[in-house]
Amino acid sequence: MPATMPLLEVTDLDKTFTVDSRSVRAIDHLSLSIDEHEFVSIVGPSGCGKSTFLHIIGGFEPATAGELRLSGRPIGPPGPDRGMMFQELSLFPWLTAIENVAWPLEMKGLPKRERTAKAAEYLDLVHLSRFADVYPGQLSGGMKQRVALARLFALDPEIMLMDEPFGALDSQTRELLQEELQSIWRRARKTALFVTHDIDEAIYLGTRVIVFTARPGRIKADIRIPNLDRSGDYRKSREYLALRVEVWDLVRDEVLKARALEEA
Amino acid sequence: MRINSASIQNWILPVAALAAWEILGRVGMLPRYLSTPSAILAALWEIALTGELFVALAASLYRVSVGFALGTAAGIVVGLGAGILPGVRHFFDPLVSFLYSIPKVTFLPIFLLLFGLGHASKIAIIAFSGFFPVFVASRHAVLSVDKLLLWAARNMGAPSWTIFFRVVIPAAAPQLFSGVRIGLAHAFVVLFAAELIGSKVGLGTIISYGEEWVRFDLMFAGIVCFAVFGFLSDRMLLAIRSRLLKGQMIGTEEEIVR
Ligand SMILES: Nc1ncnc2c1ncn2[C@@H]1O[C@H](COP(=O)(O)OP(=O)(O)OP(=O)(O)O)[C@@H](O)[C@H]1O
Numbered sequence: 147m148p149a150t151m152p153l154l155e156v157t158d159l160d161k162t163f164t165v166d167s168r169s170v171r172a173i174d175h176l177s178l179s180i181d182e183h184e185f186v187s188i189v190g191p192s193g194c195g196k197s198t199f200l201h202i203i204g205g206f207e208p209a210t211a212g213e214l215r216l217s218g219r220p221i222g223p224p225g226p227d228r229g230m231m232f233q234e235l236s237l238f239p240w241l242t243a244i245e246n247v248a249w250p251l252e253m254k255g256l257p258k259r260e261r262t263a264k265a266a267e268y269l270d271l272v273h274l275s276r277f278a279d280v281y282p283g284q285l286s287g288g289m290k291q292r293v294a295l296a297r298l299f300a301l302d303p304e305i306m307l308m309d310e311p312f313g314a315l316d317s318q319t320r321e322l323l324q325e326e327l328q329s330i331w332r333r334a335r336k337t338a339l340f341v342t343h344d345i346d347e348a349i350y351l352g353t354r355v356i357v358f359t360a361r362p363g364r365i366k367a368d369i370r371i372p373n374l375d376r377s378g379d380y381r382k383s384r385e386y387l388a389l390r391v392e393v394w395d396l397v398r399d400e401v402l403k404a405r406a407l408e409e410a
Numbered sequence: 411m412r413i414n415s416a417s418i419q420n421w422i423l424p425v426a427a428l429a430a431w432e433i434l435g436r437v438g439m440l441p442r443y444l445s446t447p448s449a450i451l452a453a454l455w456e457i458a459l460t461g462e463l464f465v466a467l468a469a470s471l472y473r474v475s476v477g478f479a480l481g482t483a484a485g486i487v488v489g490l491g492a493g494i495l496p497g498v499r500h501f502f503d504p505l506v507s508f509l510y511s512i513p514k515v516t517f518l519p520i521f522l523l524l525f526g527l528g529h530a531s532k533i534a535i536i537a538f539s540g541f542f543p544v545f546v547a548s549r550h551a552v553l554s555v556d557k558l559l560l561w562a563a564r565n566m567g568a569p570s571w572t573i574f575f576r577v578v579i580p581a582a583a584p585q586l587f588s589g590v591r592i593g594l595a596h597a598f599v600v601l602f603a604a605e606l607i608g609s610k611v612g613l614g615t616i617i618s619y620g621e622e623w624v625r626f627d628l629m630f631a632g633i634v635c636f637a638v639f640g641f642l643s644d645r646m647l648l649a650i651r652s653r654l655l656k657g658q659m660i661g662t663e664e665e666i667v668r
C-alpha cells in the first residue's frame with residue numbers, strides 16, 4: 147500500500163433520484179479524497195445532496211455513476227467500517243442507553259460482560275454514566291445525540307459519517323457537544339465526514355471545510371485549516387473570524403442559488 | 411389503592427348507577443327483564459353452588475384461550491411474513507381484504523358442520539376471527555418500521571436474521587399489540603355468538619337459557635361473567651404490554667394515564 151493512498155476516494159460520483167418518471171439530480175460529478183485522521187466538515191445549502199452523499203458512502207443508497215473506494219477497496223453494502231450518525235435519531239427506543247451503546251459491540255461478538263464494561267466507558271466519555279439505564283424516550287434531545295455519539299464511538303469504524311448530528315439542538319448544548327466531540331476526536335483522530343449547516347461548527351471541528359454548491363451537489367471550495375489549536379479563545383481569534391467570513395460568503399452564494407432554483 | 415379524590419370520582423358514577431338500578435328495580439319502576447343487581451348476585455351464587463357456573467366458565471375459558479392463542483399466533487406469523495416477503499403479501503392481501511369486513515360469525519354454520527358441536531368448532535371460529543386483526547396489524551407494523559432503524563442496524567454489521575428478531579419485531583411490537591388487543595375483543599364476541607347458537611355448555615349458553623326460561627337474573631349473571639372475563643383479560647394484556655414495551659411507551663398518553 148503506497149503511503150499516500152487516501153482513506154476514502156470518491157471519483158466522478160453522480161446521483162439521480164427518479165420518482166414517478168421525474169428525476170432529480172442530487173450529486174453531479176463529485177470527486178473527493180480524504181486522508182486518514184482528517185476531520186472534514188461539509189457545508190452547503192439545504193437540499194444540495196449532503197445527506198445523499200453520506201448515504202452513498204454508507205452503502206445505503208446506490209450511486210448512479212462513479213467510483214468509491216475505502217482504503218483502496220470498492221465500497222459495498224452497509225458495514226461497520228463506515229459508521230453513520232443519521233440526521234434523524236436512530237437509537238433503538240426499546241433499549242436503554244447502555245444497551246444501545248453495547249449493540250455494535252455485541253454485533254462484533256464481544257461477550258456480555260466485556261461489552262457492558264466497554265459501553266459504560268463510552269457513556270462516560272459523553273458524560274452520561276448516570277443515565278445508563280434510562281430509555282431514549284426519557285432523555286433530552288442533547289442526551290440522545292450523546293448516546294448516539296457513544297454508540298458511534300463503540301462501533302469504532304474506519305470513518306465516521308455524521309449528518310448534522312447537532313442540528314436540532316439549542317446553541318448552548320450544541321457548543322458543549324462540539325467541545326466534547328473536539329476533545330474526544332483529538333485523542334484518536336478518527337477520520338470523519340461531518341455535515342452541518344452551522345459554519346462555526348464546521349470551522350471549529352474541521353481540519354478541512356468543504357463547501358457544496360446548490361443542487362446538484364458539487365464541490366465549490368475545499369479549505370484546509372492547518373492550525374488545530376482550539377484552546378481558549380480560538381473562537382475569537384483573527385484566523386477563525388477570517389475563515390468564518392470566507393466560508394460564509396461561499397455558502398451564501400449557493401444558498402441564494404438554491405433558493406432561485408427552488409422558486410424557479 | 412390509595413384513596414384520593416380522583417379514585418372517588420371514578421367510583422361515583424358506577425356506584426350511583428347500581429344503586430339506582432337496585433332501588434328502581436325493587437319498587438317496580440323498571441321492566442322485569444332488567445332484573446336487579448341483588449337478584450343477579452343471588453343467581454350467580456345459585457349457579458356457583460350447583461357447580462354449573464364453573465363448568466360453564468371452564469368451557470368458555472378453554473375455548474376462548476385456545477382459539478385466541480391459535481388465531482393470534484397464526485396472525486403474527488403470517489402477518490410478519492407478509493410484511494417481509496412480497497410474495498406472501500401478494501398472496502394474502504386480496505384474500506384478507508375480501509374476508510376482513512365479513513362478520514366472522516356468519517361462518518359459524520360451516521364450522522359447526524366441519525367440527526361438530528363440541529369445543530373444536532368454537533375454537534376454530536375464534537381462531538379464524540382473531541387471525542384477521544392480528545394479521546393486518548402485524549403486516550402493517552412491519553412495513554412501517556422506521557427505515558432509519560434498519561439502516562442503523564445494518565450499519566452496525568447486523569445480519570438479516572438479527573435485524574428481523576432484534577429490530578423489526580421490537581419496532582413492530584407496539585402496533586402488533588394493538589392488533590392483538592382487537593383480536594381479543596373479537597374473540598369474546600365470537601365466543602358468545604358460537605355458544606349462543608350451537609353449544610350445550612358455556613357462558614353464552616347460560617345467557618340464552620336465562621332468556622328462554624325468563625330467568626333474567628341468570629341471563630345477567632352470564633353477562634356479568636363475560637364482562638369480568640373480558641375486563642381481566644384485557645388488563646392482563648395491557649400489563650404484559652407495558653412490561654415488554656417499557657421503553658416505547660414513554661411519553662405516550664397511556665403511560666401518563668397509568
Ligand atoms: N429518496 C429520495 N427520493 C427522491 N429524491 C430524493 C431522495 N432523497 C433525497 N432526494 C432529493 O435529493 C436532493 C438532495 O437531498 P439531501 O437529503 O441529500 O439534501 P441535504 O443536502 O442533506 O439537505 P439538508 O441540508 O436539508 O439535510 C433533494 O433535492 C431531495 O429532494
Ligand SMILES: [Mg+2]
Pocket residue numbers: 196197198233309
Ligand atoms: Mg441532509
